[in-house]
Amino acid sequence: MADLGAFPITRKWPAKHPDRIQLYSLPTPNGVKASIMLEETGLPYEPHRVAFERNEQLSGEFLSLNPNNKIPAIIDPQGPGGKPLPLFESGAILLYLAEKSGQLIPRDPAKRWEAIQWLMFQMGGVGPMFGQLGFFHKFAGKDYEDKRPRDRYVAESKRLLAVLDRQLQGRAWMLGEDFSIADIAIFPWVRNLVGFYGAAELVQFAHYSEVSRVLAAFVARPAVARGLEIPKSEG
Template identity: 45%
Template sequence: MIDLYAWNTPNGRKISVALEEMGLPYRVVPVDITKGRQFDPAFLAISPNNRIPAIVDPDGPDGEPFSVFESGAILVYLGEKTGRFLPGDRRLRVAVLEWLMWQMGGFGPMPGQVHHFLTVDEADRAYGLARYLKETRRLYGVLDRRLAGVEFVAGPLSVADFAILGWAWRHERHQVDLADYPHVKRWYEALMERPAVKRGFAVALG
Protein backbone atom coordinates (compact mmCIF):
# COMPACT_ATOMS: atom_id res chain seq x y z
CA MET A 1 0.00 0.00 0.00
CA ILE A 2 1.40 3.39 -1.02
CA ASP A 3 1.81 6.01 1.69
CA LEU A 4 0.67 9.45 0.55
CA TYR A 5 2.16 12.27 2.60
CA ALA A 6 -0.13 15.21 1.96
CA TRP A 7 -2.34 18.00 3.21
CA ASN A 8 -5.57 19.46 1.84
CA THR A 9 -3.98 21.51 -0.93
CA PRO A 10 -4.23 21.50 -4.74
CA ASN A 11 -0.97 19.57 -5.04
CA GLY A 12 -2.16 17.00 -2.51
CA ARG A 13 -5.43 16.57 -4.38
CA LYS A 14 -3.64 15.90 -7.66
CA ILE A 15 -2.20 12.75 -6.17
CA SER A 16 -5.27 11.50 -4.29
CA VAL A 17 -7.29 11.86 -7.51
CA ALA A 18 -4.62 10.03 -9.55
CA LEU A 19 -4.38 7.20 -7.03
CA GLU A 20 -8.14 6.77 -7.07
CA GLU A 21 -8.33 6.84 -10.87
CA MET A 22 -5.51 4.30 -11.11
CA GLY A 23 -7.10 2.03 -8.52
CA LEU A 24 -3.97 1.89 -6.39
CA PRO A 25 -4.38 1.17 -2.68
CA TYR A 26 -2.97 3.95 -0.53
CA ARG A 27 -2.93 5.34 2.97
CA VAL A 28 -2.90 9.06 3.77
CA VAL A 29 -0.22 10.27 6.15
CA PRO A 30 -1.28 13.86 6.98
CA VAL A 31 1.50 16.44 7.05
CA ASP A 32 0.03 19.47 8.81
CA ILE A 33 1.68 22.35 7.00
CA THR A 34 -0.16 24.84 9.23
CA LYS A 35 1.99 23.57 12.09
CA GLY A 36 5.22 23.27 10.13
CA ARG A 37 5.21 19.46 10.05
CA GLN A 38 6.74 19.55 6.57
CA PHE A 39 10.00 20.55 8.28
CA ASP A 40 10.12 17.47 10.52
CA PRO A 41 13.36 15.51 9.95
CA ALA A 42 11.43 12.32 9.17
CA PHE A 43 9.55 14.06 6.37
CA LEU A 44 12.73 15.74 5.10
CA ALA A 45 14.15 12.27 4.50
CA ILE A 46 11.27 11.64 2.07
CA SER A 47 10.87 15.12 0.61
CA PRO A 48 14.19 17.03 0.49
CA ASN A 49 12.38 20.25 -0.50
CA ASN A 50 10.12 20.14 2.61
CA ARG A 51 7.01 20.30 0.45
CA ILE A 52 3.97 18.08 0.16
CA PRO A 53 2.98 15.81 -1.45
CA ALA A 54 5.35 12.88 -1.37
CA ILE A 55 4.80 9.15 -1.61
CA VAL A 56 6.50 6.01 -0.42
CA ASP A 57 5.81 2.98 -2.60
CA PRO A 58 6.70 -0.23 -0.74
CA ASP A 59 6.87 -2.01 -4.09
CA GLY A 60 9.31 0.23 -5.94
CA PRO A 61 10.97 -0.43 -9.30
CA ASP A 62 13.40 -2.94 -7.75
CA GLY A 63 10.84 -4.40 -5.36
CA GLU A 64 12.14 -2.25 -2.52
CA PRO A 65 10.47 0.78 -0.86
CA PHE A 66 10.83 3.86 -3.07
CA SER A 67 10.04 7.48 -2.23
CA VAL A 68 9.07 10.19 -4.72
CA PHE A 69 8.61 13.91 -4.06
CA GLU A 70 7.27 16.76 -6.28
CA SER A 71 3.73 16.25 -7.54
CA GLY A 72 4.66 16.18 -11.24
CA ALA A 73 7.29 13.50 -10.67
CA ILE A 74 4.82 11.50 -8.59
CA LEU A 75 2.24 11.60 -11.39
CA VAL A 76 4.79 10.43 -13.97
CA TYR A 77 5.97 7.68 -11.63
CA LEU A 78 2.43 6.45 -10.97
CA GLY A 79 1.55 6.63 -14.67
CA GLU A 80 4.57 4.53 -15.54
CA LYS A 81 3.96 2.12 -12.67
CA THR A 82 0.39 1.38 -13.72
CA GLY A 83 0.60 1.96 -17.45
CA ARG A 84 -2.43 4.23 -17.12
CA PHE A 85 -2.99 7.90 -18.01
CA LEU A 86 0.54 8.23 -19.45
CA PRO A 87 0.49 6.94 -23.03
CA GLY A 88 3.26 4.83 -24.48
CA ASP A 89 2.84 6.42 -27.91
CA ARG A 90 5.51 9.13 -28.09
CA ARG A 91 3.30 11.79 -29.68
CA LEU A 92 0.54 11.29 -27.13
CA ARG A 93 3.04 11.06 -24.28
CA VAL A 94 4.72 14.34 -25.24
CA ALA A 95 1.32 16.06 -25.27
CA VAL A 96 0.64 14.80 -21.73
CA LEU A 97 4.07 15.96 -20.56
CA GLU A 98 3.64 19.37 -22.23
CA TRP A 99 0.44 20.03 -20.33
CA LEU A 100 1.80 18.57 -17.11
CA MET A 101 4.77 20.92 -17.34
CA TRP A 102 2.42 23.80 -18.20
CA GLN A 103 0.60 23.16 -14.96
CA MET A 104 3.79 22.79 -12.91
CA GLY A 105 5.40 25.90 -14.33
CA GLY A 106 2.42 28.25 -14.52
CA PHE A 107 -1.01 26.97 -13.49
CA GLY A 108 -0.02 26.46 -9.89
CA PRO A 109 2.69 28.99 -9.12
CA MET A 110 0.58 31.90 -10.39
CA PRO A 111 -2.69 31.00 -8.61
CA GLY A 112 -0.56 30.18 -5.59
CA GLN A 113 0.66 33.78 -5.54
CA VAL A 114 -2.95 34.93 -5.71
CA HIS A 115 -3.64 32.79 -2.62
CA HIS A 116 -0.74 34.48 -0.85
CA PHE A 117 -1.56 38.07 -1.71
CA LEU A 118 -5.19 37.63 -0.69
CA THR A 119 -3.94 37.14 2.88
CA VAL A 120 -1.78 40.26 3.29
CA ASP A 121 -2.68 43.88 4.06
CA GLU A 122 -4.48 45.79 1.32
CA ALA A 123 -1.68 48.32 0.92
CA ASP A 124 0.94 45.61 0.53
CA ARG A 125 -0.99 43.36 -1.76
CA ALA A 126 -2.41 45.72 -4.41
CA TYR A 127 0.40 45.49 -6.95
CA GLY A 128 1.21 41.81 -6.45
CA LEU A 129 -2.40 40.74 -6.46
CA ALA A 130 -3.18 42.64 -9.66
CA ARG A 131 -0.12 41.14 -11.35
CA TYR A 132 -0.84 37.55 -10.40
CA LEU A 133 -4.58 37.77 -10.99
CA LYS A 134 -3.88 38.95 -14.53
CA GLU A 135 -1.48 36.10 -15.19
CA THR A 136 -3.78 33.54 -13.58
CA ARG A 137 -6.65 34.63 -15.81
CA ARG A 138 -4.36 34.51 -18.84
CA LEU A 139 -3.55 30.89 -17.98
CA TYR A 140 -7.23 30.02 -17.66
CA GLY A 141 -7.60 31.49 -21.15
CA VAL A 142 -4.80 29.28 -22.49
CA LEU A 143 -6.50 26.26 -20.98
CA ASP A 144 -9.89 27.30 -22.36
CA ARG A 145 -8.52 27.62 -25.89
CA ARG A 146 -6.88 24.22 -25.62
CA LEU A 147 -10.06 22.56 -24.39
CA ALA A 148 -12.10 24.08 -27.20
CA GLY A 149 -10.77 21.35 -29.47
CA VAL A 150 -10.18 18.36 -27.19
CA GLU A 151 -12.08 16.53 -24.47
CA PHE A 152 -9.08 16.40 -22.16
CA VAL A 153 -5.96 18.55 -22.19
CA ALA A 154 -3.69 16.09 -23.98
CA GLY A 155 -6.39 14.24 -25.93
CA PRO A 156 -7.08 11.14 -23.80
CA LEU A 157 -7.56 11.46 -20.05
CA SER A 158 -4.11 11.66 -18.46
CA VAL A 159 -2.06 12.65 -15.44
CA ALA A 160 -1.92 16.16 -16.91
CA ASP A 161 -5.67 16.50 -16.31
CA PHE A 162 -5.26 15.42 -12.70
CA ALA A 163 -2.46 17.93 -12.20
CA ILE A 164 -4.45 20.84 -13.62
CA LEU A 165 -7.66 19.79 -11.86
CA GLY A 166 -5.96 20.07 -8.48
CA TRP A 167 -5.57 23.81 -9.10
CA ALA A 168 -8.77 24.45 -11.06
CA TRP A 169 -10.54 23.08 -7.98
CA ARG A 170 -9.58 26.37 -6.30
CA HIS A 171 -10.96 28.60 -9.07
CA GLU A 172 -13.22 30.50 -6.66
CA ARG A 173 -10.24 31.29 -4.47
CA HIS A 174 -8.43 32.51 -7.58
CA GLN A 175 -11.38 34.88 -8.08
CA VAL A 176 -12.09 33.19 -11.39
CA ASP A 177 -15.64 32.54 -12.63
CA LEU A 178 -15.59 29.41 -14.78
CA ALA A 179 -18.55 30.80 -16.71
CA ASP A 180 -15.98 33.09 -18.34
CA TYR A 181 -14.13 30.01 -19.60
CA PRO A 182 -16.85 27.69 -20.96
CA HIS A 183 -14.53 24.95 -22.20
CA VAL A 184 -12.73 24.82 -18.87
CA LYS A 185 -16.12 24.73 -17.17
CA ARG A 186 -17.25 21.77 -19.30
CA TRP A 187 -13.98 19.90 -18.65
CA TYR A 188 -14.01 20.68 -14.93
CA GLU A 189 -17.61 19.61 -14.38
CA ALA A 190 -17.12 16.39 -16.36
CA LEU A 191 -14.04 15.44 -14.36
CA MET A 192 -15.64 16.27 -11.03
CA GLU A 193 -18.47 13.85 -11.84
CA ARG A 194 -16.09 10.91 -12.23
CA PRO A 195 -16.48 8.51 -9.28
CA ALA A 196 -12.75 8.18 -8.70
CA VAL A 197 -12.27 11.94 -8.81
CA LYS A 198 -15.05 12.33 -6.24
CA ARG A 199 -13.27 9.82 -4.03
CA GLY A 200 -9.97 11.63 -4.53
CA PHE A 201 -11.47 14.87 -3.30
CA ALA A 202 -13.45 13.25 -0.51
CA VAL A 203 -10.54 11.47 1.14
CA ALA A 204 -9.30 13.27 4.25
CA LEU A 205 -5.85 14.71 3.59
CA GLY A 206 -5.75 16.76 6.78
Protein backbone atom coordinates in the same frame (compact mmCIF):
# COMPACT_ATOMS: atom_id res chain seq x y z
CA MET B 1 5.89 -8.01 3.62
CA ALA B 2 7.96 -4.96 2.83
CA ASP B 3 10.21 -3.54 5.56
CA LEU B 4 9.97 0.24 5.67
CA GLY B 5 11.87 0.58 8.93
CA ALA B 6 14.82 2.20 7.19
CA PHE B 7 12.70 5.27 6.49
CA PRO B 8 12.58 7.63 9.53
CA ILE B 9 9.22 9.05 8.40
CA THR B 10 7.55 5.76 9.35
CA ARG B 11 8.41 6.40 13.00
CA LYS B 12 6.13 9.44 13.04
CA TRP B 13 3.55 7.98 10.66
CA PRO B 14 3.68 4.18 11.20
CA ALA B 15 2.60 2.06 8.25
CA LYS B 16 -0.34 -0.20 9.09
CA HIS B 17 -0.07 -1.66 5.60
CA PRO B 18 3.64 -1.55 4.68
CA ASP B 19 2.97 -3.49 1.48
CA ARG B 20 1.01 -0.51 0.10
CA ILE B 21 2.21 2.81 -1.31
CA GLN B 22 2.60 5.22 1.61
CA LEU B 23 1.18 8.68 0.86
CA TYR B 24 2.10 11.70 2.99
CA SER B 25 -0.11 14.60 2.05
CA LEU B 26 -2.96 17.05 2.61
CA PRO B 27 -5.96 17.81 0.36
CA THR B 28 -4.36 20.86 -1.26
CA PRO B 29 -4.18 21.36 -5.06
CA ASN B 30 -0.79 19.68 -5.18
CA GLY B 31 -1.62 17.08 -2.57
CA VAL B 32 -4.75 15.81 -4.28
CA LYS B 33 -2.89 15.21 -7.52
CA ALA B 34 -1.38 12.14 -5.85
CA SER B 35 -4.54 10.94 -4.10
CA ILE B 36 -6.67 11.38 -7.24
CA MET B 37 -4.08 9.49 -9.29
CA LEU B 38 -4.04 6.67 -6.77
CA GLU B 39 -7.82 6.51 -6.69
CA GLU B 40 -8.07 6.58 -10.49
CA THR B 41 -5.50 3.83 -11.01
CA GLY B 42 -6.62 1.60 -8.16
CA LEU B 43 -3.08 1.16 -6.84
CA PRO B 44 -3.22 0.11 -3.15
CA TYR B 45 -2.08 2.90 -0.85
CA GLU B 46 -2.17 4.11 2.72
CA PRO B 47 -2.64 7.87 3.31
CA HIS B 48 -1.05 9.82 6.15
CA ARG B 49 -2.08 13.38 6.99
CA VAL B 50 0.78 15.88 7.38
CA ALA B 51 -0.68 18.53 9.68
CA PHE B 52 0.50 21.98 8.62
CA GLU B 53 -1.14 23.52 11.69
CA ARG B 54 1.43 21.60 13.74
CA ASN B 55 4.25 22.28 11.25
CA GLU B 56 4.67 18.56 10.70
CA GLN B 57 6.08 19.29 7.24
CA LEU B 58 9.09 20.77 9.05
CA SER B 59 9.66 17.74 11.29
CA GLY B 60 12.86 15.80 10.92
CA GLU B 61 10.89 12.72 9.96
CA PHE B 62 9.14 14.43 7.06
CA LEU B 63 12.31 16.21 5.93
CA SER B 64 14.03 12.83 5.76
CA LEU B 65 11.66 12.00 2.89
CA ASN B 66 11.31 15.45 1.33
CA PRO B 67 14.06 17.94 2.19
CA ASN B 68 11.96 20.61 0.44
CA ASN B 69 9.27 20.25 3.18
CA LYS B 70 6.37 20.16 0.70
CA ILE B 71 3.55 17.68 0.21
CA PRO B 72 2.85 15.24 -1.34
CA ALA B 73 5.53 12.60 -0.95
CA ILE B 74 5.33 8.83 -1.24
CA ILE B 75 7.19 5.64 -0.50
CA ASP B 76 6.46 2.77 -2.84
CA PRO B 77 7.53 -0.45 -1.06
CA GLN B 78 7.59 -2.20 -4.46
CA GLY B 79 9.58 0.28 -6.48
CA PRO B 80 11.92 -0.42 -9.39
CA GLY B 81 13.72 -3.71 -8.95
CA GLY B 82 11.38 -4.59 -6.09
CA LYS B 83 13.11 -2.11 -3.78
CA PRO B 84 11.32 0.67 -1.83
CA LEU B 85 11.29 4.00 -3.68
CA PRO B 86 10.92 7.34 -1.87
CA LEU B 87 9.65 10.14 -4.09
CA PHE B 88 8.56 13.77 -3.76
CA GLU B 89 7.31 16.49 -6.16
CA SER B 90 3.73 16.03 -7.34
CA GLY B 91 4.61 16.04 -11.04
CA ALA B 92 7.23 13.34 -10.58
CA ILE B 93 4.75 11.30 -8.54
CA LEU B 94 2.13 11.54 -11.30
CA LEU B 95 4.63 10.36 -13.91
CA TYR B 96 5.86 7.53 -11.70
CA LEU B 97 2.36 6.27 -10.88
CA ALA B 98 1.34 6.49 -14.54
CA GLU B 99 4.35 4.39 -15.52
CA LYS B 100 3.83 1.92 -12.67
CA SER B 101 0.15 1.40 -13.42
CA GLY B 102 0.30 1.73 -17.19
CA GLN B 103 -2.62 4.16 -16.95
CA LEU B 104 -3.48 7.80 -17.64
CA ILE B 105 -0.57 8.55 -19.92
CA PRO B 106 -0.65 7.74 -23.64
CA ARG B 107 1.49 4.89 -24.93
CA ASP B 108 2.05 6.61 -28.25
CA PRO B 109 5.35 8.53 -27.83
CA ALA B 110 4.09 11.75 -29.41
CA LYS B 111 0.93 11.80 -27.29
CA ARG B 112 2.97 10.89 -24.23
CA TRP B 113 5.11 13.98 -24.70
CA GLU B 114 1.99 16.05 -25.23
CA ALA B 115 0.75 14.90 -21.82
CA ILE B 116 4.12 15.72 -20.23
CA GLN B 117 4.06 19.11 -21.94
CA TRP B 118 0.77 20.05 -20.27
CA LEU B 119 1.96 18.63 -16.95
CA MET B 120 4.94 20.99 -17.14
CA PHE B 121 2.60 23.83 -18.10
CA GLN B 122 0.83 23.29 -14.80
CA MET B 123 3.99 22.89 -12.78
CA GLY B 124 5.68 25.98 -14.20
CA GLY B 125 2.67 28.23 -14.80
CA VAL B 126 -0.74 27.37 -13.45
CA GLY B 127 0.36 26.30 -9.97
CA PRO B 128 2.78 29.16 -9.20
CA MET B 129 0.60 31.90 -10.73
CA PHE B 130 -2.69 30.76 -9.22
CA GLY B 131 -0.94 30.27 -5.89
CA GLN B 132 0.45 33.80 -5.89
CA LEU B 133 -2.97 35.17 -6.78
CA GLY B 134 -4.38 33.26 -3.81
CA PHE B 135 -1.81 34.88 -1.53
CA PHE B 136 -2.57 38.41 -2.68
CA HIS B 137 -6.35 37.93 -2.84
CA LYS B 138 -7.18 35.68 0.13
CA PHE B 139 -4.26 35.59 2.54
CA ALA B 140 -1.83 38.14 4.02
CA GLY B 141 -1.27 39.90 0.73
CA LYS B 142 -4.88 41.11 0.61
CA ASP B 143 -3.99 43.77 3.18
CA TYR B 144 -1.34 45.37 0.96
CA GLU B 145 -2.45 48.82 -0.15
CA ASP B 146 -0.48 48.51 -3.37
CA LYS B 147 -2.61 46.26 -5.61
CA ARG B 148 -0.06 46.06 -8.42
CA PRO B 149 1.32 42.67 -7.26
CA ARG B 150 -2.20 41.22 -7.07
CA ASP B 151 -3.15 42.65 -10.44
CA ARG B 152 0.01 41.21 -12.02
CA TYR B 153 -1.07 37.70 -10.96
CA VAL B 154 -4.68 38.35 -11.94
CA ALA B 155 -3.54 39.21 -15.46
CA GLU B 156 -1.27 36.17 -15.71
CA SER B 157 -3.97 33.85 -14.33
CA LYS B 158 -6.42 35.15 -16.93
CA ARG B 159 -3.86 34.58 -19.65
CA LEU B 160 -3.31 30.98 -18.50
CA LEU B 161 -7.07 30.35 -18.34
CA ALA B 162 -7.33 31.62 -21.91
CA VAL B 163 -4.63 29.15 -22.98
CA LEU B 164 -6.58 26.33 -21.34
CA ASP B 165 -9.85 27.51 -22.85
CA ARG B 166 -8.42 27.40 -26.36
CA GLN B 167 -6.87 23.97 -25.82
CA LEU B 168 -10.17 22.52 -24.58
CA GLN B 169 -12.29 23.69 -27.50
CA GLY B 170 -13.68 20.57 -29.16
CA ARG B 171 -11.99 18.30 -26.60
CA ALA B 172 -13.41 16.35 -23.69
CA TRP B 173 -10.09 16.62 -21.80
CA MET B 174 -6.72 18.28 -22.24
CA LEU B 175 -5.47 15.65 -24.70
CA GLY B 176 -8.79 14.94 -26.40
CA GLU B 177 -11.12 12.08 -25.53
CA ASP B 178 -8.83 10.45 -22.96
CA PHE B 179 -8.52 11.59 -19.35
CA SER B 180 -4.86 11.82 -18.32
CA ILE B 181 -2.29 13.07 -15.84
CA ALA B 182 -2.52 16.45 -17.56
CA ASP B 183 -6.09 16.85 -16.29
CA ILE B 184 -5.17 15.55 -12.83
CA ALA B 185 -2.40 18.15 -12.62
CA ILE B 186 -4.37 21.14 -13.88
CA PHE B 187 -7.91 20.98 -12.61
CA PRO B 188 -7.31 20.82 -8.85
CA TRP B 189 -5.65 24.22 -9.28
CA VAL B 190 -8.54 25.60 -11.34
CA ARG B 191 -10.97 24.34 -8.70
CA ASN B 192 -8.92 25.98 -5.95
CA LEU B 193 -8.71 29.30 -7.82
CA VAL B 194 -12.46 29.71 -8.15
CA GLY B 195 -13.38 27.86 -4.95
CA PHE B 196 -11.06 28.15 -1.97
CA TYR B 197 -9.33 31.30 -3.22
CA GLY B 198 -12.69 32.87 -4.14
CA ALA B 199 -11.18 34.50 -7.22
CA ALA B 200 -13.79 33.57 -9.84
CA GLU B 201 -15.09 37.11 -10.23
CA LEU B 202 -11.61 38.60 -10.05
CA VAL B 203 -10.39 36.53 -13.03
CA GLN B 204 -13.76 36.73 -14.83
CA PHE B 205 -14.02 32.95 -14.79
CA ALA B 206 -17.42 33.03 -16.53
CA HIS B 207 -15.58 34.03 -19.72
CA TYR B 208 -13.79 30.66 -19.84
CA SER B 209 -16.69 28.39 -20.69
CA GLU B 210 -14.56 25.48 -21.88
CA VAL B 211 -12.52 25.44 -18.68
CA SER B 212 -15.72 25.62 -16.64
CA ARG B 213 -17.25 22.73 -18.60
CA VAL B 214 -14.24 20.45 -18.09
CA LEU B 215 -13.87 21.43 -14.43
CA ALA B 216 -17.47 20.27 -13.86
CA ALA B 217 -16.72 16.98 -15.61
CA PHE B 218 -13.53 16.59 -13.58
CA VAL B 219 -15.12 16.94 -10.14
CA ALA B 220 -17.97 14.63 -11.21
CA ARG B 221 -15.61 11.68 -11.62
CA PRO B 222 -16.06 9.33 -8.62
CA ALA B 223 -12.32 8.76 -8.16
CA VAL B 224 -11.69 12.51 -8.27
CA ALA B 225 -14.42 13.14 -5.69
CA ARG B 226 -12.78 10.61 -3.36
CA GLY B 227 -9.26 11.89 -3.97
CA LEU B 228 -10.22 15.49 -3.22
CA GLU B 229 -10.95 14.47 0.40
CA ILE B 230 -7.79 12.46 1.06
CA PRO B 231 -6.17 12.44 3.54
CA LYS B 232 -9.25 12.90 5.69
CA SER B 233 -9.35 15.74 8.18
CA GLU B 234 -8.73 14.90 11.80
CA GLY B 235 -11.56 14.56 14.27
